[in-house]
Amino acid sequence: MSEKLLRVGTTYIPVTNVILSSEWYVNKLGAELSYKDQDKAILNFANQSIFLVKSDENQSSNFFDIYGNEHFSLTFEVDGLHALEAIRNDFKQNEIRVGEIEDRGHSGKNFVFYDLDGNKFDVWSELSPTFKKLSNL
Incomplete structure (x- = not known):
């Protein structure tokens, strides 16, 4: 195998409320919001994409x-x-x-x-x- 994995591009994080969580990541951690709907938000920070994914509570x-x-x-x-x-x-x-x-x-x-x-x-x-x-x- 000559090809190698070069970096982690995206991390998925479970959240109960995409709207509140995306605002928290933007306001508290300085993330840049690039997309948001009711089920997910895509944030850019720390040199990667972070997907906040709507999940059940206690996840x-x-x-x-x-x-x-x-x-x-x-x-x-x-x-x-x-x-x-x-x-x-x-x-x-x-x-x-x-x-x-x-x-x-x-x-x-x-x-x-x-x-x-x-x-x-x-x-x-x-x-x-x-x-x-x-x-x-």
Whole structure:
């Protein structure tokens, strides 16, 4: 096989109210809305498309490991610890539910945050070298 997967282009996130959720992502995270109807919204941010898909209540993109710990399915990257601290403070000021900054035993630090439907996301202080090179950061 000579072709390789190059990047993740789209992530699908379950939400109970597409209108409210799309407004939340635009206003709280700075997403750009490119399409919206009653069943889905297409947002652009963090260099990919995010589809918010209308789902039943109590659905989320979270999952549980074999020890019963709830996990996120998506990690966003920022460029350094200062950027991690700054975005966490911005999220707190925007009344986004956030966790504490954690040292998980690998390079960099992380914190989690949640959207209106309880979808859990991670933010990591280490920008991938390939993206950093491509972005000239």
